[in-house]
Amino acid sequence: MSELLDHLRSTRLVDHHVHGCWPTDGPRDRFENALNEANTEPLPAWDSAFDSQLGFAIRARCAPLLDLDPHADPDDYWQRRTELGEAEVAARFVGSAGVSDWLVDTGFQGETCGPERLASWSGSNARTVLRLESLAEQAVAVGGDYPATFDDLVRARVDDHQAVGFKTVIAYRTGFAIDWSEPDRAAVDEAARRWADQGGTRLSDPMLLCFGIRTALKIQAERGGLPLQVHVGFGDRDEDLQRTDPLLLLPLLREPIATEASIALLHCYPYERQAGYLAQAFAGVHLDVGLAINYLGGRSRDLIARSLELAPFRKLLYSSDAYGPAELHYLGAELWRTGTAAVLDRFVTDGDWSPADARRIADLIAADNARRLYQL
Amino acid sequence: MSELLDHLRSTRLVDHHVHGCWPTDGPRDRFENALNEANTEPLPAWDSAFDSQLGFAIRARCAPLLDLDPHADPDDYWQRRTELGEAEVAARFVGSAGVSDWLVDTGFQGETCGPERLASWSGSNARTVLRLESLAEQAVAVGGDYPATFDDLVRARVDDHQAVGFKTVIAYRTGFAIDWSEPDRAAVDEAARRWADQGGTRLSDPMLLCFGIRTALKIQAERGGLPLQVHVGFGDRDEDLQRTDPLLLLPLLREPIATEASIALLHCYPYERQAGYLAQAFAGVHLDVGLAINYLGGRSRDLIARSLELAPFRKLLYSSDAYGPAELHYLGAELWRTGTAAVLDRFVTDGDWSPADARRIADLIAADNARRLYQL
């Protein structure tokens, strides 16, 4: 094993964007469907979620934690999982991820556990990231003057949860090619009324989405910390993936409120090189290539390498974006460690980096950059 | 040689999208121009089609089948080709490709042979894929009520040719950013009249293109089999390549008629990662990275690797998209075999895949996925 990988195995990570895992048993369908990020429909009979890079990575790297041989057969894997029960499976994987801090997006919880459970299973810390669109749905339900209500509610939730950041899923709602200029207060209120009249669910009005993001950036500017996480790229099929090219965020980033703001572009596949450009161009822009690391499995090494192009090294973060099966909470960390060690060892072998620099930059991405950004 | 490559050399492929090769002699210009997919003009005097990845790959990997050393000089190569004659050259390459089934797009034949000839030279099967835009040109020439005429004609041609699939070249006509909603029957008929008045050649009306594709999907839903092949990405310079990003097909794929349909995204360079996303997001979406494998030559390995990212392994297909010189029919298979073996062997070496899985997935891509999709 490389010395660097050895070092990373003993380094605890900050998983700066993650969700809960399932604490209770569920059917095989739930598990297999969770191995496909983009398609939420059942697979055809001729297909198998295991026949994918993620499925192979789970069999290769997760099976041993369930006392199976690497590359265990899918049926054997599922049987062993069932024997142990979801809670034991979760405890093993979450406990083995080597994560010191889970920053948990609690905006969409489904059957998954909350931050406390992740923390207790791993003997580490868990903090809350607030999803702006969920807060908007709460604010519109309150009624009254929407701009003031939303602003108050966001501040209150930050305090209630001692939240460490905000997240927006505007990628899933309109994509990034919207009008990012400051909306008129009265127009925001009127748009909120229209939205309330339509039921006030699943916010997709571009002006209200923009208002939510601007409110978060304003609170960040006042209080410090509280970076804005922006889902970018690969996600489920409701998304117009081509409208989530992070370059479409340029008009926002050029707005005075955003140019120096702390922003984390999440995941970014297949636009990780474009995200790296933004991280070089704007002082506060950071990025990770989580989520896709899990889905690319044996190909994640190349993705990690591409994330190390234009992006300054103090702008790179680690995340798993795990949701549901706790394999994802572990696997993200495992693939990141092995992939990063392989990529950085290669830089050293080629004479491009010193061994000391490789270790230092690995530590920055593993945890130190996130500690600085989120003021942990 | 790796065991996996050894295995692949004895595995017969389904080339799920190919054209005929030349059966008769032609001048050197014809040959050299055929080595440039994008530019159909003669090259300047200072250029040479041999000085490209494809040219180098032909010299490296095709020369030995003409009894020359690898990397033979272009002039020697051409001289030997001339000595043997096009028919002998074609018989050697087609016969050595190790292909069990050629699925032949007969929509643009030029000087190339038909499916029967490919079959006889290789001792294998050849089946027909119907190009929708060619059928539309036949239907508009018939006159009468266009929607009915086109529908009847497509069904008749499927029966006449025992066709196994459809193909659309809408990429070359309008690109993918069109209105994909169901067009009004009367409006289709009127658009067809306008097209007939303009001569009825080279269909480029977006509504008629959409109608053709929807008709094919309707017949597919009724009869089973009959996947729709969609040319995506890299092609000749008439195409607006940026309008063939497969993500622009999302509005079509979200239409009820397409969401579960069998669709094969052809070739996809440089959008192979986007195509992989669609293959994960939609149950019936498949893809190949043919055509570009030939054109990338020594770089095709990385393209094959990128095709093994998000795409589920049962959604990947092999094609050469060869047209003209029979080198392309052979080289596509040869580069796919060596590239796939190298990529999959690497996954095994890194511990990400088991050797048995590598062989199984290679077999799926080589032939089994296509056999299932096309009901061969």
Next chain:
Amino acid sequence: MSELLDHLRSTRLVDHHVHGCWPTDGPRDRFENALNEANTEPLPAWDSAFDSQLGFAIRARCAPLLDLDPHADPDDYWQRRTELGEAEVAARFVGSAGVSDWLVDTGFQGETCGPERLASWSGSNARTVLRLESLAEQAVAVGGDYPATFDDLVRARVDDHQAVGFKTVIAYRTGFAIDWSEPDRAAVDEAARRWADQGGTRLSDPMLLCFGIRTALKIQAERGGLPLQVHVGFGDRDEDLQRTDPLLLLPLLREPIATEASIALLHCYPYERQAGYLAQAFAGVHLDVGLAINYLGGRSRDLIARSLELAPFRKLLYSSDAYGPAELHYLGAELWRTGTAAVLDRFVTDGDWSPADARRIADLIAADNARRLYQL
């Protein structure tokens, strides 16, 4: 060391797009800011320009030329740089780049030296490339009939400077998605008047930008030589990077004046594969991946490899796009040599290229293609 790298170290390059370097001392801020192409603001206190692939590449590969060990500490590097003085630093790096011809874009000079100084430091030749937008600003200041004044001025400047080419920075002004049809002479004159009334600085009128480019192509057609360099892709943050996808140049390239014209797409990251497609599709389109080679440092090898996909080998060029610190003039050449040798050696090892071809193609990209294109 590989024989090919050995050969390339003794081969003199044509740097077909470069700027001057600083001849006089400046503060550390000037140096560190010059290591970030995209962001011209000062970095936050927690960041360091050295913690980037470019910073690591300078420490790894430039430190020895300043008598330091590879991977020297940034403070030691800066101290040594200061001891020697900018002129000595520049002389060492420019003199060690192994460049026979510098083709210098003199359109934006700032504190940098002119072509003569580059030539004298390196004992080689330096020629001028004229930036069209700078000439337009001179022409509008003259007043009178703008189309005639501009045309006359461009021809005069070509003669004055014995210029070898033109360059456009339309990427920074409007991006490529403009109306490329031939503008009406009277409309051009009127647009120029409007621009003059607004002060006549920083040309951003799409019609005048188009007119400038068309004028350059007309003069090229009349006189021969004089290729048009087009900045493509990665640059500073004023640019809408997504509007500089070179595929958006297709409407221009299909105009009769451009289809056969000599055009060099500069740098191209992250659109190098799209640029390669255009180089295959249009007889006169060339490209380089300079600028990004420096900024990618240890990752530049993969970029060089990707540039060797669709692009015919006689269409590839070398550039550094260096500006400011002379490290960039040297490092571009050093990374190009080591990266190209590694990529081509791999093709040879894999049996895709012969050793003789690898050397021949390396020579083409190093200098011969540029000598032909610029008629040096």
